[in-house]
Amino acid sequence: MADLFSSDPTINSEPGADTRDDSAGHPAPLADRLRPASLVEVVGQGHLLGPEGALTVMLTGALPSLILWGPPGVGKTTIARLLADHVGLHFVQISAIFTGVADLRKVFDTARNRRANGRGTLLFVDEIHRFNKAQQDSFLPHMEDGTITLVGATTENPSFELNAAVMSRAQVLVLKRLELRDMELLTQRAEKDLGAKLPLDGPAREALQEMADGDGRALLNLIEQVAAWGATDPVDTETLGKRLQRRAAQYDKSGDAHYNLISALHKSVRGSDPDAALYWFARMLKGGEDPRFLARRITRMAVEDIGLADPQAQALCVQAWETYERLGSPEGELALANAVVYLALAPKSNAGYAAYKSAMRSAAQTGSEPPPKHILNAPTALMKDQGYGAGYAYDHDQADGFSGQNYFPDGMKRQVYYVPVERGFERELGRRLDWFVEQRAKRGKG
Structure with missing residues (x-):
């Protein structure tokens, strides 16, 4: 994040900047060299940037303020920069981690002067969820009067982390983790830039892509490490894991991807197996999952799969969630683990869930x-x-x-x-x- 700031807490970018070499003539990192030059080059976000994508449709009119929500390394910063180029706005980037109230005031004053001279500003705020309520509120008047078009990036659910006032003035776009086919496309682009194929056999190549776990930036960094080995013979999966100090099996798509683990946890609870449920719960924690995500999902299990068969289940989950918030880690996770065991052993019913969906269908039909x-x-x-x-x-x-x-x-x-x-x-x-x-x-x- 240190490259985000000089003496001015903003980065200003004009179209066509060359990022292949730094001021000393050293090659730029592979991830910078392969940064897309246009929106059509962005991989993995066809639901937003395809012919009928939500963002493509938006660009037929005036660009609204946006919140880009998605995991790391999927193109949030790149998309923001390319949007500024596409609509002719001056691009300014700040990070909520390093920016204070005085810095924000300077950004807004500069944007106001720029607007008076006939040019608008696209303000990209990385990690926008880290701003407190007062800092988030400071954006509102400048969004409303057109001084800035805000594009915020967050890895956290904006419904929980952003003020309702900001949410009401911006559209949320969800970016997806990159799939294996997207990772292969990035790998091929990297090989073209490097001028050589990676010295990996087929399984090792796939294992390398799985190690990045849907993060394009992480994949390009790994590729740069592999290319630096200068190996002449293809490296297998076992050797790859040893050299990168990672176990390739840890990223096995058959069980370790985020969505697979949460599905395994949910279905173990639904299947009344407390031991399996605890295992998947522990796997997710060991993998670095946010306990708050697990608390939300556990509460959802109580609502969807237990319902009125045990009316105490939902309240117990909320209490476990509150206990985690008070105790923090690692003691707070025990409260969530207790909730997992309770849900697994509770009587199951989705009758309330099914009734709700049926009622919603009737409400839509009867007008x-x-x-x-x-x-x-x-x-x-x-x-x-x-x-x-x-x-x-x-x-x-x-x-x-x-x-x-x-x-x-x-x-x-x-x-x-x-x-x-x-x-x-x-x-x-x-x-x-x-x-x-x-x-x-x-x-x-x-």
Whole structure:
């Protein structure tokens, strides 16, 4: 990050800058030499930069402020720089790690002067989630009056890390980790720049790409190390791992990629296997996973896969999350581990989840059907004349506390969304539901 700043806390870039050699004539790092010169050269983000990609469509009009959310090494900085070139804005880059309030004020003043001279500013903020609330709020007036077009980069979920005010004024674009085919394309570009094929056999070549774990910058750095060996015979996977001081198996795509591990953890909990669940939980922690991500996912498991079969499960997960926030690492992870064991052993039900999805489908299909008039309040005489509230039966006035009235729209057939399972607390909820159905049928006949 040290290259982000000189005496001025910004980097200003003009199109066409040559990055192949530094001021002393030394070759620039491979990752800099292979930095894309146009948006079409960016790999792995076709959902944003393809012919129908979200960013491609945006560029047909005025560029809005953006939040680029994605893992390291997938092109966030590169895309921001190329966007500035594409729309003719002056590119300014700062890092939230090193920038204080005084630095921000200087950036905004300079951008305001630049705008007065007829040129706009694209302000790229790396690690924007590291700014506090006050610092994030300082961007708002300058975004609103057009002094800057903000492009923020973050590896953290912006829903949790950024102010609602900033989020409402910017569009979030999600960048994906690079897949193996993207890594192969980068490898081929590197070989063209180096003027030679990498001295690796087929499995070792793939292992090298997997070691980078979806990070393009990391891959190019690894390639630079391998090329420096000057090997004449192809290196195999075992030798590659020894020379790079990494175990290639650790990056095996069959089990170690981030999405595979979280899937294994989730399905182990769903399958009521606390031992397997703890194993995958530990694997993710050992791999450097953010415990907060795990806390969110564990709470999601309670909501989706346990639900009302054990109403305490969700509360226990939230408590474990709060305990982690108070204790921090490493003691806080034990609270999350306890939650994992509890969820694995809890009765399972997705009945509430399924009911919610069914209700959402019905809501989309029925549009703006109004509620039946008998359950509408009538605070005015006109509303009473329209029949609002007429015939409403107050359930607490009934002997058994149940009126059996219809609460769906008048023109809509009664729906059944929630079907409880015969497990855990939902067994009791099922008995209650059966009684209500029976009473509603009796009173409907009457």
